[in-house]
Amino acid sequence: MNLRQELEVPAVSTEKKKPLKKFKIDKWIPYLFILPSTLMIVTFLFYPIGTVFYYSLQHYDISAPFYNAFAGLDNFKKIFTEDKLFFPSLLTTLKWVVSEVGLQLIFGLTAALLLNQKFKFRGMVRSAAFIPWAISGVLASVMWSLMFNEHMGVINDLFMRLGIISESKAWLAGSTSAFISVVIAELWRGIPFFAITLLASLQSIPEELYEAAKVDGANRVKTFLYVTLPSLKNTIVLTTLLRVIWEFNNVDLLFNLTGGGPAHSTTTLTMYIAEQAVHGSNFGYGSALTVVVFAILLVFAIIYLRITRYDREGN
Amino acid sequence: MYTKFFKTVAATSMAASLLLAGCSSDSGSSKEANTKEKKEDPNEKVTLTFWDENAGPQRTPIWEELIKRFEEKNPNIDVEYVGLPKDSAKAKYDASIAAEDTPDVGSVQTSWLPEFALREALLPLDSYFDKWDEKGKINKGAVAFNKEIVVDHKLYGVPYTQNLDILWVRPDWFKEKGTKIPETWDEFFTAAQQQTDKANNRYGYTIRGGAGGSFQLQRLMYAYSGEKDYIKDGKSTINNKKHVEFLKKYFALYKQNTPQSDITNGYKEMIAGFDTGAVAMVQHNIGSFGEHKEALQPDQFQAIPLPKTADGKYVAEGGNTIGISVFKTTKHPDAAWKLAAFLNSKESQSYWNQQVGQIPTNSDVLSESWVKDSPHIQTAFKVYDDKETILYEPPFYLPEYRSILDTVVDPGTQAVMSGKMTVEEFLNEWAKAIEDAQKKYDEHFKK
Numbered sequence: 001m002n003l004r005q006e007l008e009v010p011a012v013s014t015e016k017k018k019p020l021k022k023f024k025i026d027k028w029i030p031y032l033f034i035l036p037s038t039l040m041i042v043t044f045l046f047y048p049i050g051t052v053f054y055y056s057l058q059h060y061d062i063s064a065p066f067y068n069a070f071a072g073l074d075n076f077k078k079i080f081t082e083d084k085l086f087f088p089s090l091l092t093t094l095k096w097v098v099s100e101v102g103l104q105l106i107f108g109l110t111a112a113l114l115l116n117q118k119f120k121f122r123g124m125v126r127s128a129a130f131i132p133w134a135i136s137g138v139l140a141s142v143m144w145s146l147m148f149n150e151h152m153g154v155i156n157d158l159f160m161r162l163g164i165i166s167e168s169k170a171w172l173a174g175s176t177s178a179f180i181s182v183v184i185a186e187l188w189r190g191i192p193f194f195a196i197t198l199l200a201s202l203q204s205i206p207e208e209l210y211e212a213a214k215v216d217g218a219n220r221v222k223t224f225l226y227v228t229l230p231s232l233k234n235t236i237v238l239t240t241l242l243r244v245i246w247e248f249n250n251v252d253l254l255f256n257l258t259g260g261g262p263a264h265s266t267t268t269l270t271m272y273i274a275e276q277a278v279h280g281s282n283f284g285y286g287s288a289l290t291v292v293v294f295a296i297l298l299v300f301a302i303i304y305l306r307i308t309r310y311d312r313e314g315n
Numbered sequence: 316m317y318t319k320f321f322k323t324v325a326a327t328s329m330a331a332s333l334l335l336a337g338c339s340s341d342s343g344s345s346k347e348a349n350t351k352e353k354k355e356d357p358n359e360k361v362t363l364t365f366w367d368e369n370a371g372p373q374r375t376p377i378w379e380e381l382i383k384r385f386e387e388k389n390p391n392i393d394v395e396y397v398g399l400p401k402d403s404a405k406a407k408y409d410a411s412i413a414a415e416d417t418p419d420v421g422s423v424q425t426s427w428l429p430e431f432a433l434r435e436a437l438l439p440l441d442s443y444f445d446k447w448d449e450k451g452k453i454n455k456g457a458v459a460f461n462k463e464i465v466v467d468h469k470l471y472g473v474p475y476t477q478n479l480d481i482l483w484v485r486p487d488w489f490k491e492k493g494t495k496i497p498e499t500w501d502e503f504f505t506a507a508q509q510q511t512d513k514a515n516n517r518y519g520y521t522i523r524g525g526a527g528g529s530f531q532l533q534r535l536m537y538a539y540s541g542e543k544d545y546i547k548d549g550k551s552t553i554n555n556k557k558h559v560e561f562l563k564k565y566f567a568l569y570k571q572n573t574p575q576s577d578i579t580n581g582y583k584e585m586i587a588g589f590d591t592g593a594v595a596m597v598q599h600n601i602g603s604f605g606e607h608k609e610a611l612q613p614d615q616f617q618a619i620p621l622p623k624t625a626d627g628k629y630v631a632e633g634g635n636t637i638g639i640s641v642f643k644t645t646k647h648p649d650a651a652w653k654l655a656a657f658l659n660s661k662e663s664q665s666y667w668n669q670q671v672g673q674i675p676t677n678s679d680v681l682s683e684s685w686v687k688d689s690p691h692i693q694t695a696f697k698v699y700d701d702k703e704t705i706l707y708e709p710p711f712y713l714p715e716y717r718s719i720l721d722t723v724v725d726p727g728t729q730a731v732m733s734g735k736m737t738v739e740e741f742l743n744e745w746a747k748a749i750e751d752a753q754k755k756y757d758e759h760f761k762k
Contacts, residue, residue, distance in 0.1 A: 062413035064714030065434060066759060150576040151516065151593060167513075170576035175733055178579075259526060262578045263730035280718040281409050 056291045060284035068284075075288030085264060085272055086289070092179075093248060093268040099183050100190060100247045101240055107187070108194020109232075115195065116202045126199075133192035137252030144185040145257055148172050175265035178258050182266055186253050194239060201235040202228070237308045244304075245297055269293050361647045362393040363654055366408070366421040368637070370398025373605050377670045385657045392650050401582070402526055405717060412436040417642035419651045423472050425461060425634040429712035432465040438641040439469040443652040449660060454676040457636050464634065464711055466760075472638030475659050475667065477674040478600045479631055479695040480534045483607060485510075485595045486617045488517075500539055500622045503596075504564055510595035511572040520568055521594040523585045524578040524732050529724035531598050534621070534632050536561055537707050541624035545709050549757075551749040554742035562731070562738045569732050578732045589616075600635075601691045604672025618691035620698045624705075629698045633708040636676065674699075715752040723748045 059071045079086050115126050132140070147154050150170035159165045171181045205228065213223045249270050254260065260267035260275060267275070269289065277286025367378050375398050382394045397418065399407050405427065411417045412434055423431065431437050444450050444458075457474040465471055482497075488510055489496050497503040507519035523531045540557035552558075569577060574588060582599075589597040590610035598621070607616040620629055639655040641648060657663055661679040668675040669685050674695055686692055698704055710716055724745055730736035 061714070063409045063430060063434075063718065065413070067714070067755065150574055151591075168575075170574065170578075173576050173578045175735075258579060261525065261726065261729045263733045263735050264726055265733075275722055278406060280722045281406065282718070 052287045052290050052294075055284050055287035058284045058287075060287070061280075061282045063281040071284060075285050076292070078285070079288060079292060085267065086269075088264065089267050089269045089272040092264075092266065093270070095179070096183070096250075096268050097244055097247045100186055100250075101243045103183075103187050104190040104194050104243065105236070105240060107191045109198055109236075111191060111195040112198035112202055113228075115199055129195060130192045132189045133196070135189070137189075138256060140185065140189050141253050141256030144181075144188075144253070145172070148181050148257075172258055173262060175262060178262060179266050182254055182257050185257060186247075186250070189253070190243070190247075193243065197235055197239050198232060201232050205231040233308075237305075241301060241304055244300065248293070248297060358391055360391050360393075361650045362395060363420055363645075363647060363651055364395045364397060364418040365654065366404075366418040367396065367398045368404040368408070368422045368424060369401045371400070374398075374671065377667055381658060381663050381666065384663070385654060388657070389650075389653060392653065394654060415644055417644050419642060419645040419647060420654050421640055421642065422475075422637055423640040425457075425464070425472065425474065425636045425638060426709070426711040426717075428461060428471050428638075428640070429464050429466065430714050430717075431640070432467065432469070432471050433712075433714070436643055437471040438643045438645065438648060438651075439467075439471060440473060440641060440652065440655070441470045443656075444470055444473065447656055449656070449677070452661070452678045453659060454636075454678070457676050460634055460636075461638060464708075466712070472640040473655060473659050474636035474638040474676045475664055476637050476671070477676055477695075477699075478602055478635045478637070479674070479698055480531075480538075480598065480600045480635070481618045481620055481691070481694060481698075482622075483589060483597050483599060483603065484617050484619055485589075485592075485615060487615050488595050496617070496619055497596075497622055498619075500561075500625075503622050504568070507568050507572040507596065516593055518574050518588075518594050519572040520596045521580065521585050521588045522565075522569060522573050522577040522732070523580050523582070523598075524569075524729055525581040525584070526721075526725060527582055528580070528728050529720035532562075532724065532728060533709070533720075535565065535598060537632070538621040538630040539624065541626065541628055541630055541705055543705050543707050545707060546749065546753055549750060549753060551746040551753075553749060554739070554746040558742060559738055562742065566731055566738065578729055600673075601695050602671055602673050604689075604691050605670065608672070618694040620694055627703070629701055629704040631698055631704060631706055633706040634711060710749065710753065713749070713752045713756055715748070715755075719745070719748045719752065 056075055057071055057073070059067060059069050059074070061067060111129055115122070115129060119125075135143075146152070148171040150156065150168050150173070153168075153171070155171065156165070156168045160168070169177070172178045209227045209231070210223060213227050218226065248268075250268075251270050251274060254266055254268060254271055255274065258266040260271040270293070273286050273289045273293070276289060277283050280286075365378070365382065367374065370378075375396075378396055378398075382396055386392065386394060405424075408417075408421070408423070408427065408431070412431065417436060423437075428437070453473060454477065457477060458470065461472050461474060462468045462470050482503075484496055486496065489506070492509060494506060494509050495502060497506045510519035511517065522528070536553075536558045539561040540552075540555065542552045542555060542557065544552055546552070574593065576584070580588070585597060586599065586603055586606055588594040590606060592611075601618055604618070623629055639658050641651040641655055645651045658667075659677065661677050664675040664677040665680045665683055665685075668680065669683075672689065672691060674692055675681060675686070680686065713719075727736065727741045727744060731738055731741050
């Protein structure tokens with residue numbers, strides 16, 4: 001009895017200690033902390049994105065509000081069936097993204113490998129290599145437009161001295177040369193992005209791996225293929241994904257150097273959206289184009305991350 | 316876990332929408348207050364916003380000086396100057412009207428008036444203008460034109476300057492070669508060839524192939540054809556035979572007698588070509604006088620009218636004026652009108668037009684000596700005062716008019732110049748865009 005009583009005491013006492021139903025501030029504190037940022041995100045990100053989806057279903061032209069009306073899927077129908085510029089712009093975008101991201105990755109990786117070596121004035125060379133990244137798009141485009149200039153551009157001068165061309169050329173005036181010129185300008189600006197991130201990743205590869213490779217008799221190429229590249233995989237996947245989205249949406253250099261011309265030869269989808277919505281003030285159609293771009297990028301991101309099995313093997 | 320997450324998102328969304336709704340209801344009440352606020356205390360301290368549609372190092376200081384003078388005369392009114400770059404000014408106005416966040420007063424091109432009036436963005440100025448003691452001095456034709464082109468025939472802009480498209484030429488080069496400055500279109504094409512000397516980096520002409528090139532093209536086409544109507548019985552005259560003929564000759568000049576980079580030329584590049592001595596002739600308006608004056612010697616530039624049509628007539632585009640408008644959202648219409656009237660006064664018009672080099676609309680200024688001593692303004696008078704001159708009127712009232720020029724004509728020009736499109740295809744596309752816009756307009760407004 002005594003024993004049972006002794007045993008029952010704690011049971012009774014725990015029942016008595018059960019908390020009363022009262023407001024628990026602790027439970028809400030995390031939500032209160034994230035409330036300001038959530039509000040900001042909802043207001044400045046979700047709400048504008050929502051309006052883009054909403055306007056994509058409307059005829060919405062700010063210079064002709066009296067024509068505004070619900071459009072249903074008309075804008076999308078027009079994009080895929082009537083619009084003569086949608087598919088050419090999509091093709092230009094693909095050419096632009098593939099050439100930019102591919103070349104930037106190759107040159108960026110090369111620069112990172114070089115800057116990872118030990119040599120004199122390495123710090124200075126590293127800083128100099130990252131300068132293009134710090135220059136604003138507008139400044140870079142002014143600089144490049146002067147360099148490409150038909151009458152006083154340094155590129156013409158250089159090529160003429162080297163005997164590559166015999167008379168001055170307007171590099172931004174021809175369909176092909178304009179595209180190549182802008183690709184070069186953007187390449188110059190984009191290489192440091194890959195160089196910085198890949199260099200940081202290179203520095204985090206454990207030295208033991210290289211030592212082990214050396215012991216196993218791997219040469220430089222094999223070390224690069226079986227140690228360096230696999231260690232960089234996650235960084236490469238992530239940076240290329242970011243850069244693809246970035247270049248897909250890029251407008252500054254294209255807008256300032258060629259304005260999408262001549263004759264739409266450098267009009268990417270984003271430039272086309274700017275032309276329709278900003279110049280043409282047709283925000284309904286521009287929104288529908290934006291929704292299509294969003295869908296393309298979303299599908300690409302999902303497929304890309306699946307194919308590359310991002311984060312499954314590296315970590 | 317997920318339920319909690321969605322509850323949080325839902326709660327924050329509601330809070331955000333309440334926040335947004337709060338904003339909108341607030342702006343609604345202030346809008347109401349605007350319309351109710353009719354009577355103004357003349358001594359009340361007010362601030363007006365003024366938008367300039369062609370800001371830059373040349374014109375901004377002129378407006379700033381005029382605003383300074385106005386503020387000295389009206390110490391209770393402060394004016395905030397906002398300069399818009401020429402190429403994006405229309406888009407900025409469009410966005411501000413859509414957001415009901417317009418300035419109090421603005422410099423507005425006449426061609427924008429019909430659209431702004433349709434969108435009910437502007438304040439009718441008739442009652443103010445009728446009471447104004449200088450009203451009789453403002454160019455009656457220009458005022459009547461501004462009323463005629465808007466849907467309700469009210470006065471929405473008081474023109475302070477008039478412009479004209481002309482050719483700027485290098486008289487010294489013509490003298491050097493012993494050739495004639497062109498008066499006819501044949502002479503123009505011959506001169507473009509004669510003045511070209513690629514070895515010395517000299518070209519006879521420069522084409523505006525980039526932004527804004529559509530205006531140049533349209534004005535040249537009509538000057539060549541002498542066509543008075545832009546739209547006849549629902550059909551656009553853009554693709555008529557004369558225009559096809561002209562553009563074939565005109566685009567044949569590209570690369571042969573013009574710089575290769577012309578295909579991407581905007582206003583600045585085109586003018587720079589002339590002012591740096593690379594080009595013998597450029598089509599623009601008398602408003603670029605200031606730039607030429609700074610870059611060249613007086614005997615190195617001259618304004619000549621666009622060549623006459625085959626039957627000897629000058630052609631000019633109607634409505635080539637810029638006016639001062641007051642926007643409906645202003646809380647201080649009386650003060651806004653005061654500024655509008657000041658900017659159209661004899662002194663202000665004289666100062667502005669003399670600096671820029673355009674034609675004043677205030678008759679008192681026309682008798683001033685600088686007007687008589689400005690050869691380029693006299694050239695403009697030669698065209699405007701000629702009774703035979705044909706004034707054609709583009710469909711400014713079509714809401715899509717401007718966007719057709721920007722998104723169909725400008726890229727189309729480049730397509731023709733780069734050989735991707737024929738002149739016929741280009742003009743047919745342009746004509747169709749205008750006809751479609753006209754049809755849509757008729758269906759909506761002339762039911």
